[in-house]
Amino acid sequence: MVQTNEKATHLSDNIYSLKVPTDLRKVGLNPNFWYPLAQAKDVKIEKPYAVSFAGNPIVLIRTKSNQLFALENRCAHRQVPLSMGIVCGNTIQCTYHAWQYNQTGKVTKVPYLPQGCSLPKGVKSYPCQEAYGHIFVFPGIPELAETVAFPEIQNWSNSNYKTMYFSRQVNCHYSFLKENLMDMNHQFLHRRFMGKVKPTLVENSKGDNWVEAKYKFSGEPHLSANLVLAPGRKETSELATSDFDIMTIRTEYPYQILRVCPSGSDLPFLDLWVSYIPIDREQKRNHSFGMLMIRQPKIPGLIHLLWPLMRYFTGVIFAEDKMIVEAEQTAYNLQGGDWNQEVFPVLLDVRELLTKKGVPIS
Known part of the structure; x- marks a missing residue:
């Protein structure tokens, strides 16, 4: 998480307009950042792999010597996808007329x-x-790549954490998912597992390229939810029953981070990093890539026993979120515009940030 000097503000300190003047669902994701377009395990040696960013087809190529490169997924000759081609050394040949391209996209x-x-x-x-x-x-201007910071995911390589990976397609504009994660007021949607959990926004703040919200929860979640929330605590028996720890959610354009830390500690027991990649040119579909780092309990091997339950729980929560954001996209399509009457300060800030940092959808 980037350290900033901006002063955090409490709810009473802010004045918000109730409307963002631009239709956010027509704002494209800025391509001049580093984005995950595939899980590494899916890009096999000498097996071209097709992906997309905002309707622009891209092929990922891993050579026999484990060198990676990415090209437009089309042959300059007849526009046939290069992902159908053959990898030869450090080049790829189109499957149609055997035109050959090197790692820079030059015809050799x-x-x-x-x-x-x-x-x-x-x-x-x-x-x-x-x-x-x-x-x-x-996917943006190549010359800018060296000047744009690469994402820093702090706990991914920490041996005290075990990482759960997510890779799913969701049929909605990426902004619906960003709003969904930032807005913990929708726990009623997850009532089957979250029980009587009540979120309280205790602080929100923002900077030039980020919006952050801190929540505290009260109530009793379902036991399975507790097992996901609790494994990084001292012992699994110390399950939360009345007062959860602090959850910090941050949209740091263009990524999102969610962390749950014990009171008075900066060491999270849940640490999520997620990015939503638009697939089609209208950006009404996206591919969600996420990593949930879960701190391992002191009991050796316990996290491996709990892992299937954790995977099931997170899968159910994501499925409910997917259902609801796709319903939002359907409503948007039918209405032909954004009719949302948003009143939550955090989301007003997020909408403003996404509008300011995004690009027009061509």
């Missing part, structure tokens, strides 16, 4: 080109690198 060989003729123009290449079990691509 056309088998039947008459001698003395210049090679045709190639395709766009994208900066990419493997990190945190994912393949990250910079």
Whole structure:
């Protein structure tokens, strides 16, 4: 989490307008950042892998020597996807006429080109690198890649944590999911597991590229929810029954972070990092990539016994969130615009941030 000097403000200190002037659902995700476009395990050696960012087709290629590169997923000749092609050394050949491209997208060989003729123009290449079990691509202006900070996910390599990975397609504009995560007032949706849990916003703050909210919870969650919330505490028997710890949720454009820490400690027992990648050109579908780092309990091996239950619980919660945000997208499509009457200060800040940092959808 980036340290800032901006002063946190309490609810009574802020004055909010109730409407963002721009239709947020027509704001595209800014491409000039590093985004996970695939889980690393899915990109096999010499098996081209097709992905997309906002309707722009991209192919990820891992060579036999484990070198990675990313190109436009089209042959400059007849526009056939290069993901259908053959990897040869450090190049890829189109499956149609065997045009060959190197890691920069330059055409290096056309088998039947008459001698003395210049090679045709190639395709766009994208900066990419493997990190945190994912393949990250910079889909914007390539020259900016070295100037834009790469995501820092602090607890991913910490041996005291076990990481749960998420990779799911959701049929909605990415902003619906960002709002959903920031707004803990929707726990009624998860009433089957969260029981009588009541969230209270205790502080919200914002900066030039971030919005942060801190919540405290009270009430009794279902036992299975408690097992997910509790494994990083001293012992599993110390389950929360009346007063949860502090949950901090931060939208630091374009990513989101959620952390649950014991009172008075900065060491989280739940640490989530998530990014929503628009798939289609209208950005009404996205691919959600997430990593949930869970601090291991002191009892050796306990987290492995609890892991299937944790996976089930998080899957159910995500399925409910997916259902509701897709319903929001359906309503938006039918209405032809954003009719939302948002009144929650945190979401008004988030909507303003996403509008300010985003780009027009072309």
